[in-house]
Amino acid sequence: PATRFPLCHSLLPQTRGIPQHLVATCYDNHNLEHHKPSMVRLVPLQLLVSHYATPFFHKQEEFHNTSWPRVMIITTLNITNPQWLDWFHGGLNLHIEHHLFPTMPRQHFRAASKHVRSYCQKHGLPYKTAHWTEAIWLTVKHLKRESLAYGK
16 A cells, blocks of 8 residues: 555656646645545646636627637637546546536536537537647646736
8 A cells, every 4th residue: 555656656657747746636645644546636737727728708798799609619628538537537628518518427528529529610619629738738838828918
C-alpha cells in the first residue's frame, strides 16, 4: 500500500511538469496516508479546461440572441480519451453532451456524441475536442488572451 502513490506517479507521462500537477490535483493531501484517490480535485480542473478553452460571450445581447444549443456547443470543449478513461472524468470529458443533456446518465454520452457531431456538421457548428494536455494549453492561451483584452 505504501508504494501506490509513487507507482501512480511513475506511470504518468513525463512532459513539462504536467505529471506533478495532475498528481497534486488527483490526490487529496489529507488522504495520502490512506492512499485514497480523491476525484473531487480533478473536477475543478476538468471544468476549467472544458469551459475556458472556448470563446466567451462579452456582451449580454450576443448570449441572448443565440440559441441555447448553439451556446452550449460553442462554449464547451470535449476531452478526447479512450473510453476506459470516461469513468475517471466522471463523464465530464464529453462536456458538450453533458451541457446539452444534463439529466442523461453519463454512460450514454459517448453514444450521444455521434448524434451531436452530426447535428453540428449539419448546422455548421464547431464540435471542439482536444486531448487533455492540449486542452490545458488552450485554456492557458485563452485566459492570457482574455486578460490582455480586458486590460485594454
